[in-house]
Amino acid sequence: MSRKILPVILSGGTGTRLWPVSREGMAKQLLPIVGDETLLQMTLRRVAGGDFGDPMVIGAHPVRFTIRDQVEAVAPKARVVIEPARRDTMAAVALAAGIAAADDPDTVLAVMPSDHLIREGEAFRAAIRAAAEAVAGAGVAVIGVTPTEPATGYGYIKPGAAATGAARKVTRFVEKPDAERAHRLIFDGCLWNAGIFAFRAGWLLDALAAHEPEAVASVRASVAAMKPDLGMLIPGKDFEAIRAISFDHAFMEKTDQAVVVPAGFTWSDVGDWNAVWTTSPQDDAGNAIRGDGMAQDASGNLIHSENRLVCALGVENLAIIETTDAILVTPRDKAQDVKGLVGALKAAGRPEAVEHLRNHRPWGWYQTMDLGERFRVKRIVVKPGAKLSLQKHHHRSEHWVVVRGTAEVTTGTNTRILHENESVYIPIGEVHRLANPGKIPVEIIEVQTGTYLEEDDIERIEDEFGRT
């Protein structure tokens, strides 16, 4: 092939089965669940260089700044496309095809999830190359993973007659069978559908239009109206008209031009804490420990600690998950029930069900470190060159102490530079702004005092991010 393959990484999903680490506000692909980098970043590294062009990441609006920053850290040339609304995978795949086709309809795309774990990078790339070759002219290829258990949570693919290279025609798709049927499917040589597809951009748009003409029209219109914004690409509003349906249901189960390429790699969807344990390094007693954990007279446990010492004494096969504001203890073989637990917490109005304590913003992040009856202490980190909105509060004063870097602080009509170990006081009602004019992050300890200390006491007078 002369053209490079365009890797398209879908990062629009929300995650609750890996709660409390993964939450609606920050899904699992954006978190370092199995390594020092996030699953999204590990996915980007898997398709870097060689036969692959600069990747495209399709992400969700609420977490766009996090996605942008994570992508920039490992693949600075990647395009980050932000969906104006969540619309499931058919819309995302079509959007990628639409953007690629606008450049060159003959581009071959390799679309993949951002939240799966594949450690054998070379075997993965070989499978993608084989898939791309099989569809260089027409058709769609799907990677088929060899099943390791009669799982009921995945889709199965039945391979048929031989096609190009290692590819075989797809006879049919079977979505989430029961255990007995899953056994039979495996006996029949079926493979798991890992949600990794390859196709030529122009072909896909035409083929999809036969089933979903309105969706393809909306995609084309939204691509035509796409605009850059703060290092991201934002498609036009037509995107929102597309119906929310998976690419499998909308297209793969209907087309007769699908082939399957067997995977030569082991794969995990990192779907629950049991899968995290399975894919993690373990000690002699089968304990997988991440962070500050200790297992004594204990075996087969997963300990994930983000902040503090977690001791497992005399327990077996548990997942013990520690985060700043919530802790989960559950047997590994009940890890699938976490989704229901999160639902119950959400119904009970618990913020821990949905949001993390650390709040990511376009300019950096903040986190409450101490909270009293009439005060709140936050750590605030501002990225180099970033600037918060010009704002004021009606119910609280703020004391800022710079503990790292150099801050530019505006209070009223006065703007000055604050160095490490300098502080400033912002009385109730005073207009103020925090910016980082330097080359390293600025860290501030903010002590708020007042009778009402919630986030919604903010009046934005001016904002770089359109939040006024």
Place this chain on the structure above:
Amino acid sequence: MSRKILPVILSGGTGTRLWPVSREGMAKQLLPIVGDETLLQMTLRRVAGGDFGDPMVIGAHPVRFTIRDQVEAVAPKARVVIEPARRDTMAAVALAAGIAAADDPDTVLAVMPSDHLIREGEAFRAAIRAAAEAVAGAGVAVIGVTPTEPATGYGYIKPGAAATGAARKVTRFVEKPDAERAHRLIFDGCLWNAGIFAFRAGWLLDALAAHEPEAVASVRASVAAMKPDLGMLIPGKDFEAIRAISFDHAFMEKTDQAVVVPAGFTWSDVGDWNAVWTTSPQDDAGNAIRGDGMAQDASGNLIHSENRLVCALGVENLAIIETTDAILVTPRDKAQDVKGLVGALKAAGRPEAVEHLRNHRPWGWYQTMDLGERFRVKRIVVKPGAKLSLQKHHHRSEHWVVVRGTAEVTTGTNTRILHENESVYIPIGEVHRLANPGKIPVEIIEVQTGTYLEEDDIERIEDEFGRT
């Protein structure tokens, strides 16, 4: 009886079996393990008024201010006696007798541990009255608790011939039998030794002197040299010469003048997390939840949460204990092994094994709320009327923000009053002091910056508590 019974509460113990809540630095009697008040405070309330005089608490030096403050809150007239060194229960019991005898050798003492749970207060007081009556002339009475299981961790008492009232002569003591023997002892009508004794002060000193003449001499000398200090009584240094041995071994097992009074109350030594679960209110599924815990599809668990949401999903009979800096997960029936775990943590040099994050001081407490590479944020609470030392630091600056109350702040030669929402900066090397001249606690957020931020960077120029 015309004289009132003198309740003596022994609070010198250290606790590791209820780790991570109880630690060497703060034993279980000083913590609210089973109620809103601490076990020490619950014990004080159990002997308030009626036939009982103002109690005496015997405590350990490292935690003297905590003991003093907890006692003052519920029994302001109590005497707090601080042992100059830890010397086990013979020394503590003899000390109490020596102090009481100096006033009136005919005083009857009721000596009891501070870390046991007895919910039936009236039945407890009736048993103590019966014990006191039995020894108004001579002898020592011990309360015998009806065994509920063949426990191997307790001492057993074999009752013999009838004595005064419900009391019976003690035939013999059996210390920590194996399970088979424990069964036999229960069959023989033996009772548990709950460590609750009654005797006349003068009688005990004379009787003990027959076995331990040097100990009694040391006690008399240390009582003669006893001095008040900051609301406590500190016996003289002779106390340190007493050998460390339990009252049971040194005296009860040797005397032929012991009687046993059967307890008419249920009793728990709150000896491990399983005992805490047993004595705690439970939901229909047998989950005992203290603090912010949630149990789903789970039964028989103890959840103790001090700070954050703890979710138990699909687990059975676990103890899940959450504290600010350490978390423990263990089956309830292995709760006895916690002591060994703490030993392992201590061997590994983990501070969590020994110290709590909240540091109690004579003037109040402080706790680190956030820690960065070159900064530390503390919350500091100063009691009304209290004053920290006049001090300086060689490696750090401090920013103080008053978030509650009124502080008196000295920096260099300047002293001024800081109100809520006011702040002050203390440069490296500047002499400073914090005091609370008001009637409510002062709370300060302290932001330290510097390259070395440990507690030992402190030079005390002047101190109310003799720490210069």
